[in-house]
Amino acid sequence: LKEVVSEKTAGLMLTNPNTLGLFEEDITEMAEIVHDVGGLLYYDGANANAIMGKSRPGDMGFDVIHLNLHKTFGTPHGGGGPGSGPVGVKEELVKFLPKPLVEKEEDRYYFNHDMPNSIGKVRSYYGNFGVVVKAYAYLLALGAKGVERVSEDAVLNANYLKEKLKEYYELPYDRVCKHEFVLSGKRQKEGKVATLDIAKRLLDFEVHPPTIYFPLIVEEALMVEPTETETVETLNQFIDTMIQIAKEAEENPEVVQEAPHNTVVSRLDEATAARKPKLRWKSEE
Known part of the structure; x- marks a missing residue:
C-alpha cells in the first residue's frame, strides 16, 4: 500500500472484514498510510453484520461509511432489492454532505439548507424511505x-x-x-x-x-x-x-x-x- 499511494490518492475503499470473511488486523496502519498522503478511508458496509456491537469503523480509522440496509438490517436482500445505503461521515466532513440535512431543534425536525460547503442536492435524496423505516424498526426491536x-x-x-x-x-x-x-x-x-x-x-x-x-x-x-x-x-x-x-x-x-x-x-x-x-x-x- 505504501508503494502505490501518493499525493494523488484521494481515498481508499475497503470493507472489514474483507471479502474472504477475515478481519484486517492491520487496518489502523492502513488508515495511517492513506491519511499520511492526504487521502480518506471509505468503509463499504457490506460485511457490517460481522462487527455490530463489537467494533466501530470510525475507531479503525475510516472517515466515511455506507451501510447496506438490505444486507445487514433486516430489509429484503433478494429479488433485486430495493437496496438502501445511508452514508455517514466523521464530523469534519459533515459540512460537505448533500443538502438539505435533517436537523433537530428542541422537539422540531427541520431541513437545513444553509450549507455553503455542501456538494449540493442529489437526486432522490430521500432514498428508499420504506427500506429505511424497516431497518429502523429492526434496530428498535433488537x-x-x-x-x-x-x-x-x-x-x-x-x-x-x-x-x-x-x-x-x-x-x-x-x-x-x-x-x-x-x-x-x-x-x-x-x-x-x-x-x-x-x-x-x-x-x-x-x-x-x-x-x-x-x-x-x-x-x-x-x-x-x-x-x-x-x-x-x-x-x-x-x-x-x-x-x-x-x-x-x-x-x-x-x-x-x-x-x-x-x-x-x-x-x-x-x-x-x-x-x-x-x-x-x-x-x-
Missing part, C-alpha cells in the same frame, strides 16, 4: 444487546460450517473467520466437477447456492455466508448436502455435472440470459 447478538450468531454460524466442510473442500485461508468464509472447488475441479456444477446440484436439495467464482483471488470459489438467521438444523442440512455432493463428485461425477435434476427447468444458457434477458412474462398464445 435493541443494543440484540444487535450485538446478531453479529455473534453470524460469526458462530460461519465458523461452524467452515470447520465441518474444510475436510471435503479446499480452504485456502484456514483461520477464524467472521460472518463468511470462502471454500474452493479446486479438488473437485481436478475430477472434472466445476464449482458451477456444485451450485447447480444444490438446487436439487432445495438449497439456494452461495456466491460462486468470487472473490477472484480464490480458484473455483464458493463464498459461504450463513448469516445469523439459520438454525442449527438448517446449518446441518447444508453441511450434509455439501458433503454428499463432494462424495458424488468423486464417486459419481455425472450426477453433479448434469444437475439440476429436480427443477422445473434444467440448466439455462447463462451467457444468452445475461446478454438477452427476458425481464417480463409473455403468453405464447
Whole structure:
C-alpha cells in the first residue's frame, strides 16, 4: 500500500472484514498510510453484520461509511432489492454532505439548507424511505444487546460450517473467520466437477447456492455466508448436502455435472440470459 499511494490518492475503499470473511488486523496502519498522503478511508458496509456491537469503523480509522440496509438490517436482500445505503461521515466532513440535512431543534425536525460547503442536492435524496423505516424498526426491536447478538450468531454460524466442510473442500485461508468464509472447488475441479456444477446440484436439495467464482483471488470459489438467521438444523442440512455432493463428485461425477435434476427447468444458457434477458412474462398464445 505504501508503494502505490501518493499525493494523488484521494481515498481508499475497503470493507472489514474483507471479502474472504477475515478481519484486517492491520487496518489502523492502513488508515495511517492513506491519511499520511492526504487521502480518506471509505468503509463499504457490506460485511457490517460481522462487527455490530463489537467494533466501530470510525475507531479503525475510516472517515466515511455506507451501510447496506438490505444486507445487514433486516430489509429484503433478494429479488433485486430495493437496496438502501445511508452514508455517514466523521464530523469534519459533515459540512460537505448533500443538502438539505435533517436537523433537530428542541422537539422540531427541520431541513437545513444553509450549507455553503455542501456538494449540493442529489437526486432522490430521500432514498428508499420504506427500506429505511424497516431497518429502523429492526434496530428498535433488537435493541443494543440484540444487535450485538446478531453479529455473534453470524460469526458462530460461519465458523461452524467452515470447520465441518474444510475436510471435503479446499480452504485456502484456514483461520477464524467472521460472518463468511470462502471454500474452493479446486479438488473437485481436478475430477472434472466445476464449482458451477456444485451450485447447480444444490438446487436439487432445495438449497439456494452461495456466491460462486468470487472473490477472484480464490480458484473455483464458493463464498459461504450463513448469516445469523439459520438454525442449527438448517446449518446441518447444508453441511450434509455439501458433503454428499463432494462424495458424488468423486464417486459419481455425472450426477453433479448434469444437475439440476429436480427443477422445473434444467440448466439455462447463462451467457444468452445475461446478454438477452427476458425481464417480463409473455403468453405464447
